[in-house]
Amino acid sequence: MNARVLTNEFAKMRHLHVWLLVAVLFVVVAGIGLYTAVINPDFDRVTASSWNTLLGGIGSGFSLAAPLLLAAIASRHVDAEHQGGGWLLSATSGLTPGGLCRAKLLALGLLVTGVTVSASVLFAATGFAFGIDAPWPAGRWIGLTLCVLVVNLVVLALHIVLAARIENQLVGIGIGLLGTILALFSTAVPAWIAHLTPWGYYALSSASGYVDGVLVAFSPAYASIAGLGLVAAVVFALFTRSFDHQEI
Amino acid sequence: MSLIVATEKLTKKYGDRAVVQDLDLRIPEGCVYGFLGPNGSGKSTTMKMLLSLIRPTSGEAHVLGRPMDRATRRELLGQIGSLIESPPGYAHLTGAENMRIVQRLLDLDDQHIDFAVRTVRMQDQMNKRVREFSLGMKQRLGIAMALARQPKLLILDEPTNGLDPAGIEEIRELLRRLADGGVTVMVSSHLLGEIDKTATVLGILSQGRMIFQGSRDELFSAATPDLLIDCSDPHRAQGALARAHGCQLENSTLRLTGIEDDRAVAGVVAALVGESIGVHGVRRDEQTLESVFMGLTAGGGL
Numbered sequence: 001m002n003a004r005v006l007t008n009e010f011a012k013m014r015h016l017h018v019w020l021l022v023a024v025l026f027v028v029v030a031g032i033g034l035y036t037a038v039i040n041p042d043f044d045r046v047t048a049s050s051w052n053t054l055l056g057g058i059g060s061g062f063s064l065a066a067p068l069l070l071a072a073i074a075s076r077h078v079d080a081e082h083q084g085g086g087w088l089l090s091a092t093s094g095l096t097p098g099g100l101c102r103a104k105l106l107a108l109g110l111l112v113t114g115v116t117v118s119a120s121v122l123f124a125a126t127g128f129a130f131g132i133d134a135p136w137p138a139g140r141w142i143g144l145t146l147c148v149l150v151v152n153l154v155v156l157a158l159h160i161v162l163a164a165r166i167e168n169q170l171v172g173i174g175i176g177l178l179g180t181i182l183a184l185f186s187t188a189v190p191a192w193i194a195h196l197t198p199w200g201y202y203a204l205s206s207a208s209g210y211v212d213g214v215l216v217a218f219s220p221a222y223a224s225i226a227g228l229g230l231v232a233a234v235v236f237a238l239f240t241r242s243f244d245h246q247e248i
Numbered sequence: 249m250s251l252i253v254a255t256e257k258l259t260k261k262y263g264d265r266a267v268v269q270d271l272d273l274r275i276p277e278g279c280v281y282g283f284l285g286p287n288g289s290g291k292s293t294t295m296k297m298l299l300s301l302i303r304p305t306s307g308e309a310h311v312l313g314r315p316m317d318r319a320t321r322r323e324l325l326g327q328i329g330s331l332i333e334s335p336p337g338y339a340h341l342t343g344a345e346n347m348r349i350v351q352r353l354l355d356l357d358d359q360h361i362d363f364a365v366r367t368v369r370m371q372d373q374m375n376k377r378v379r380e381f382s383l384g385m386k387q388r389l390g391i392a393m394a395l396a397r398q399p400k401l402l403i404l405d406e407p408t409n410g411l412d413p414a415g416i417e418e419i420r421e422l423l424r425r426l427a428d429g430g431v432t433v434m435v436s437s438h439l440l441g442e443i444d445k446t447a448t449v450l451g452i453l454s455q456g457r458m459i460f461q462g463s464r465d466e467l468f469s470a471a472t473p474d475l476l477i478d479c480s481d482p483h484r485a486q487g488a489l490a491r492a493h494g495c496q497l498e499n500s501t502l503r504l505t506g507i508e509d510d511r512a513v514a515g516v517v518a519a520l521v522g523e524s525i526g527v528h529g530v531r532r533d534e535q536t537l538e539s540v541f542m543g544l545t546a547g548g549g550l
Binding site for chain 2: 004005007008011012014015016080083084085086088089090091092093094095247248
């Protein structure tokens with residue numbers, strides 16, 4: 001893949017409201033996350049639990065907003081190929097359907113990375129702005145950000161694959177909706193159940209949570225999320241390779 | 249005469265069903281090749297195989313002197329423009345934005361794009377979104393996308409589909425101009441009339457098999473027109489000839505099919521004279537190219 005192919009993917013986003021959806025993702029994550037963090041009684045601006053409420057806010061913001069919005073973003077971008085005969089146009093210009101999917105993941109992935117990192121920075125900046133006395137937990141903060149980013153990219157890749165394979169985009173949106181429910185319930189189920197779907201990994205990314213009514217610091221499930229990222233990368237590579245060999 | 253496309257026993261099967269069977273396509277360089285056949289006869293599948301979008305079950309295709317396969321496809325596609333099925337175009341973007349996408353895909357300079365847009369006479373429409381285009385404009389944009397790489401070979405799958413007579417004539421005129429400019433054009437249609445006047449070589453496909461390939465004149469000469477006989481007693485003549493020939497009575501004229509040479513014609517006349525039936529006129533039916541085409545595709549071959 002070259003820069004021209006990537007530029008094309010950004011060019012196709014014009015008038016598709018992809019940027020708007022990305023902005024909505026940022027606003028919803030920030031709104032939900034900051035609201036739930038700041039109104040939390042544990043947000044006392046003194047102890048480390050204040051940072052923990054903000055970390056929890058990042059997790060809950062993304063697990064609530066990302067599954068559906070990532071589905072919508074992928075769906076709109078891929079559907080343009082179905083509607084505009086883009087698969088054939090690209091194939092007859094030497095860009096295979098699998099290559100087109102990879103370009104889409106890269107282009108949309110850059111936007112999602114931007115949103116994830118920006119939201120993380122915004123939450124940290126909010127903590128500093130409130131003057132929290134406890135030291136900023138840099139390790140867990142960066143770890144949570146990376147974990148959420150990996151889960152976001154995996155969910156995005158899944159929806160790109162779904163949107164490319166299934167022309168009816170309602171299917172992808174429906175699965176996104178289901179993903180939101182699974183992401184929410186995964187915080188309340190045993191960890192092994194959370195491992196079963198990509199959306200469950202939002203819960204496994206948590207860097208803080210309540211144990212017996214007390215807010216405590218967690219370490220995100222790095223190994224599980226690294227495993228998810230690896231498996232998803234292999235599956236996505238295999239899918240796009242098979243898509244390359246599929247007859248159009 | 250060098251060939252820009254040549255296939256050897258090209259076959260595509262889905263399960264037991266052969267969509268294209270043992271196709272030996274021969275497209276001379278610089279011609280307009282009319283690829284004809286009823287809907288479902290295998291035209292689009294053949295074109296897709298020529299573009300390596302579909303892998304043949306057996307046989308091979310040579311395009312621009314090289315085998316067309318996954319290894320050569322990327323390089324060859326840089327010299328082949330194509331419009332397969334419906335015209336491409338991102339509806340939410342303008343014509344100009346669509347052309348820029350093609351420009352980046354193929355790493356073309358601005359002159360290539362300007363040339364293609366002017367060739368299809370779309371230069372005044374490029375700032376409109378494609379969703380506002382008429383079908384004819386979409387077809388022309390699709391052809392501009394195919395032309396942007398300044399191809400040696402242009403493959404167009406039913407480019408006049410859905411167009412009004414003026415649009416069809418405009419596409420015909422465009423194909424003539426392209427051929428005059430040295431581009432080899434392969435154009436498919438299920439209607440002979442649409443490409444009859446433009447094509448210099450015709451290939452007719454029926455049920456996945458090539459049933460004719462050659463010039464317009466060769467097509468005429470290869471198909472034997474019916475023999476029409478006017479005589480003094482048509483009913484008795486029909487009875488006399490029905491035993492040996494397929495014979496129908498139309499008004500008071502006898503129509504005999506499959507009478508190929510002059511000796512056979514003389515035999516028929518002698519048979520009628522032998523029955524004391526006066527023969528007033530013997531002539532061949534006047535055939536349009538359309539009727540030849542219909543006869544060929546309905547009957548499955550020459």
